[in-house]
Amino acid sequence: MTNALTTEFTGLTFVNPFVLASAPPTESKRKILKAFESGWGGVVTKTIGLHPVENVAGPKTVYQRTSEEKPYVSRTKRPDTVSHSSWNWELISDQPLEQWLPDLKEIKETYPDRMVIASIMAGAGSEEEMDNWRKLATEVVKVGCDALELNLSCPHMDRKDMGANVANDEEIITSILNAVKQVVDVPIWVKLTPSTATLVDAAAAAYAAGAASISLCNTFPSLPLMDPETHKFEVEVDGLVTSGGQGGLAILNQALLRVSDINRAFPDKPISGIGGIKGFHEAFNFIVHGAGNLQVCTAAMEEKGSGGVGIKLIQELKDDLTDYLKRKGYNSIEDFRGIARERIVEHSQIRRKSDDYNGGYQKSA
Numbered sequence: 001m002t003n004a005l006t007t008e009f010t011g012l013t014f015v016n017p018f019v020l021a022s023a024p025p026t027e028s029k030r031k032i033l034k035a036f037e038s039g040w041g042g043v044v045t046k047t048i049g050l051h052p053v054e055n056v057a058g059p060k061t062v063y064q065r066t067s068e069e070k071p072y073v074s075r076t077k078r079p080d081t082v083s084h085s086s087w088n089w090e091l092i093s094d095q096p097l098e099q100w101l102p103d104l105k106e107i108k109e110t111y112p113d114r115m116v117i118a119s120i121m122a123g124a125g126s127e128e129e130m131d132n133w134r135k136l137a138t139e140v141v142k143v144g145c146d147a148l149e150l151n152l153s154c155p156h157m158d159r160k161d162m163g164a165n166v167a168n169d170e171e172i173i174t175s176i177l178n179a180v181k182q183v184v185d186v187p188i189w190v191k192l193t194p195s196t197a198t199l200v201d202a203a204a205a206a207y208a209a210g211a212a213s214i215s216l217c218n219t220f221p222s223l224p225l226m227d228p229e230t231h232k233f234e235v236e237v238d239g240l241v242t243s244g245g246q247g248g249l250a251i252l253n254q255a256l257l258r259v260s261d262i263n264r265a266f267p268d269k270p271i272s273g274i275g276g277i278k279g280f281h282e283a284f285n286f287i288v289h290g291a292g293n294l295q296v297c298t299a300a301m302e303e304k305g306s307g308g309v310g311i312k313l314i315q316e317l318k319d320d321l322t323d324y325l326k327r328k329g330y331n332s333i334e335d336f337r338g339i340a341r342e343r344i345v346e347h348s349q350i351r352r353k354s355d356d357y358n359g360g361y362q363k364s365a
């Protein structure tokens, strides 16, 4: 009997659809091996690049919590709080490609049935940068990575030719995909930023240029909070801060809209859902908007005693999905994937008490 959790996605077989997203849970061989031992179906590695990386001289990530009594959001420890979100300004991996390569080879040899997707990032606008994309892609595929995720969404770059800064530029998206497709033959996922008004156009360009899937969402650009008493930001270095990225439960609803936007525009195209998944309910919601693969970051990082890889979380996700499939008589997530699509409509298509409303326009006589 095949396992009901087995999921085909972009031509790859996942033992379950749950994947650790590109972030600290996938930043090292040790953590990735631990993640696979715990049962994750795949990992997207922490983004690997060739340009210089140096993180800020202070905390890179904080966890914000809220409570029923005085429900302000803060990283400050208080009794009876629940998780609200993560906020980070961490750059991509500072481990060099040369160190990643033997690690990736060993990971893949140790767990051949788990999917290893290498997240890579380089610049744009010159042949030299296109060569960097080609080099990264070629090398990680040579050591056994099953797919690539192109990071066109890192929100922390000053460089105008990298990360989220290029996600509005359909020409650049196309040129990067063309360069990478020239040298490798594995599925290419493209991770986009949610912070653009032209997301559907960006996804269209990526799919047209041969992307196997879009991954959404990276973190939402945002600021940390200032403490009213001390006038310090909850994360700062020398009193200064800059835009960082918010993840976790607080971004769930916004991430769902982004995934739904893409799914309604391209109903037959694969999409990997990310943003606020903490358990089955959130995963379910991404699936009904078309996601065939689920990525998790903040909830895994927050799980105490798991070394930041979500040991209990993956067990719970698998158990709760198995139980749901059984109760509903479904064979796999394909039986309910995309069921919300036709029910997301224009505002004026929602019934009014009268027949008079015309989307804010005067009705012609």
Ligand SMILES: Cc1cc2nc3c(=O)[nH]c(=O)nc-3n(C[C@H](O)[C@H](O)[C@H](O)COP(=O)(O)O)c2cc1C
Pocket: 021, 022, 023, 024, 046, 047, 060, 061, 086, 087, 088, 090, 091, 092, 093, 119, 151, 153, 154, 191, 217, 218, 219, 246, 247, 248, 249, 251, 274, 275, 276, 277, 295, 296, 297, 298, 299
């Ligand atoms: C500390 C931290 C580091 C991250 N680093 C990367 C990265 O290197 N590459 C990337 O594509 N996304 C990165 N992300 C974004 C996550 O992969 C994910 O898209 C985002 O956190 C939303 O998922 P979540 O709500 O489950 O946290 C990072 C997120 C966090 C919190």
